[in-house]
Amino acid sequence: MSINRCGIRDVYQFVGQPVRIGCWLYNKRSSGKIQFLQLRDGTGFIQAVAVRNEVGEEVWDAASKLTQESSLYVTGLVREDARSQSGYELTVQNVEIIQIAQDYPVTHKEHGVDFLMDHRHLWIRTPRQRAILAIRAEIVRAVQQFFDSHGFTLVDPPILTPSSCEGTTNLFHTKYFDEDAYLTQSGQLYMEAAAMALGRVYSFGPTFRAEKSKTRRHLIEFWMIEPEMAFVEHEESLRIQEQFVSHVVQSVLSNCEKELKVLDRDTAKLAHVKPPFPRITYDEAIQFLQDNGFDIAWGEDFGAPHETAIAEGYDKPVFITHYPTELKAFYMKPAPERPEVVLCADLIAPEGYGEIIGGSQRIDDPELMGQRFEAHQLSMEAYQWYLDLRKYGTVPHSGFGLGLERTVAWICGLEHVRETIPFPRLLYRLYP
Template sequence: MKTTIAEVKNYVGQEVTIGAWLANKRSSGKIAFLQLRDGSGFIQGVVVKAEVSEEVFKLAKSITQESSLYVTGIVREDSRSPFGYELGVTNIELIHEAHDYPITPKEHGTEFLMDHRHLWLRSKKQHANMKIRNEIIRATYEFFNKQGFIKIDPPILTSSAPEGTTELFHTKYFDEDAFLSQSGQLYMEAAAMAFGKVFSFGPTFRAEKSKTRRHLIEFWMIEPEMAFTSHEESLEIQEQYVSYIVQSVLENCALELKTLGRDISKLENVKPPFPRITYDEAIKFLQEQGFEDIKWGDDFGAPHETAIANSFDKPVFIVNYPKDIKPFYMQPHPERDDVVLCADLIAPEGYGEIIGGSERIHDYELMKSALEKHNLSLDAYGWYLDLCKYGAVPHSGFGLGLERTVAWITGTEHVRETIPFPRLLNRLWP
C-alpha cells in the first residue's frame, strides 16, 4: 500500500510504502534509525539487521543525507515520537543518491541558509513554518466564505498608488508608466460596491529600503472590503477573523507548533473581544513609559508598538490616528477634525502591526478635496471618485499582512522565514 507520512495513522499494523528523502540518520551496531520526510511530514524508520536482508541493511547504513528512496515497512504506534508513529522498515529502494548536501545537521549562518533557501525549506522548522502559513491561508478562505464574502482578484500592475506614496516599483507598460501594486484596496472598494462583501489575497510590493525583521519587499496581503459597514463593525470582523485563524492553527498544527517550540498558552488566549486604546491614550502611555521624544502627531515605530503590546495579553487595537499621518481615503472622525476613523491591530510579543484598517470616505466632495490635498491626479483617480458619485455608501475595510501574522503565530523572529522565497532589500536570489 503506497501512502504518505501524514496518512500512516490509518495503517497501523499494516505494511506500507512511502516515497521519501533521508533527512538524517544514526546507527548503532545492528540497528539504523532513518529520519524520513516526504513533504507531508517526518517519521522515523527503524531498520533492524536481523529483520531485513544484508543488502537492505548495508544500504540503510550507507545512505547519504537527502537521498531519495522508496521505504517499505510496518506502521506502528510510538509514544516517544512527537509524531506518534514510526516505521519498522522491511525494504529500501534507492531512487537517487545525493552527495555533499550543503546543509548538514550543524549550525549555519543566516546568509548561508538564505543563499540555500531552496534547500533550507526542507528542514523541520522551515517545514513547520510553511505548514502553518498554509493553514492560515486555508482558514482565511474558510472564514470569509462562511461570512458571505466573495473573493476578488485586484490587478498587480497599476497606474497609481493607493497609499499615495513614492515607495513604488516602476515598470513600463508598453508606452505607459506602470507600478507594481502596493495594495489592492481601491479596486476592492470598487468590488464591494458590486458584491457587498469581498476579499482579496495576493502579493504586494513596497520599494521601502528597510532592513528590519518585520519588513519584506514582496509580501502577501488579505484585504477585505465591506459595503454598508461602519468602522466599529469592521473592528469586530477583524478580531473574529484573527481569532479564527489562531484557533485553526492551534487545532490543526499542534505538531508544527511543538516543532517550533511555540508557547501555545499565549495563543490560546486570542479570542474576542480585543482591547482598544485611542491614539491619544497611546501617546500618553508611551510618555509615561519614558519615551520622552514621542509627541502627538508622530507615527509609532517598532519600540513604541512593542511597549504598547506588552501591556496586554491579546492583540490590541490603536484607534483614531491623526489624519495627517494616514492615507487620503480615511473617513474623518465625526466629532474631531484632526483624527480619522481607523485602527492598527498590534500583535503581542513584539511582532508589531498586523492589520491596518479604516472606514473609507464616501462623500464625493470630501474625497475630491482629499485627493487634491495629497496632490493626487483627479484624472488618474477618476474611476475611484466614481465610487462616491454613483450610489455611495458608508464602507470599511482592512489589510492583514500574512508574513507578519505567520511570524507572530509561529514565534519566528524574522519574517524572512515565513515566506518560501523572501525578497529583501539586498536579496533577489534564489
C-alpha cells in the same frame, strides 16, 4: 499481504500493516546491527528501523549507502511507538534507492543566516522550516474559510497599476508598453469598487513595497488579505477584524499542534486570542508613552519600540484607534465630532510583533474626497475612476488589510519575517 502506498502523516491508518513510502533520508544513526533512518516525505517525519538479521544483506547494504537527502522508497511495517515524536515507527522490510545525494550543503550543524538564505531552496526541507510553511498554509486556509463562510466574495485586483494606492513613492516602476506602470502596493482601491458591486469582498495576493528597510518586520514582496465591506461602519469593522483574527489563531491551535511543538511555541499565549480585543485611542497611546519615558509628541507616528511598549500591557492584540488625519491615507474618513482624527485602527499583535492590521472607514462624501485629492495633489486622470465610486451610489463602507507574513511570524513566534515565506524578497536579496 498487499502493501499500502501512503504518506508519513497517514501511517496511523495502517498500524500492523506494511506500507510503501516515497521519501528522503533526513538523518541516520547506527548501532552496528541496527540502522535508525530518519525519513521525511513533505507530510511529516518518521523513524524507520532496519535490523540487520531481519532485512537481509541486500536491504542492509542499501540502507547503509543512504546519505543525507538521498531519495528512496521504503517498505515497512507500521507500529505504534509512544517514544516517537510522531507516535509511530516503521520496521524496515525493503529499501529501494532512487538517488544517492552527494555533499548535501545544509548539514546538521549551525549555519550562518546568509548561507541559509543562499540555500533557501534546501533549507525549507528542515523540520522547523517545514513547520512554519505548514502553519502558513493553515493560516491561508483559515483566512479563506472565514471570509467564504461570512458572505464575502473573493476578488482579484490587478498587480500592475497606473498609480499608487496611498500616494506614496515606495513603488516598483515598470513599463506597460508605452505607459508607466507600477507593481501594486495594495489592492484596496480596486476592492472598494468590487464592494460596490458585490457588497462584501476580499482579495488575497502579493503586494510590493520598494522601501529600503532591513528590519525584522519588512519584506519587499509580501501577501495581503484586504476585505472591503459596503454599508459597514467603523465599529462593525473592528468587530469583524477581531472575529477574523481569533478564527485564524484558533484554527492554527486546533490543526497545527505538531508544528507548533516543533517551533517550541508557547501556545498558552495564543489561547488568549479571543474577542473582544482591548482598544485604546491614539491620544491615550501618546499619553501612555510619554508617561513611560518616550520622547514623542501628539502628531508623530509610532515606531516598533512604541508599538511593543503599548502591546506589553495586553495578552491579546490591541486596537489603536483615531490616529491624526495627517498621519493616515487620503481616503480615511474623519471622525464627525473631531475631524483632526480619522475613523481608523491599527491592530497591534502582542509579544512585540507590531502592526498586523491597518483599517479604516473610507470617505464616502464626494465633495470631501475631491478636497482630499487637491490636498494630496493626486492625478485626476489616474484616479477619476475612484472618484466615480462616490459619484454613483456612494455608501458608508470600511475595509482593512492584514499582512500575512507578520501574522505568520507572530503565530509561530519567529524573530524575523524572512522565515515566513518560501522564498523571501529582501533588500539586496533576489536569489534564489
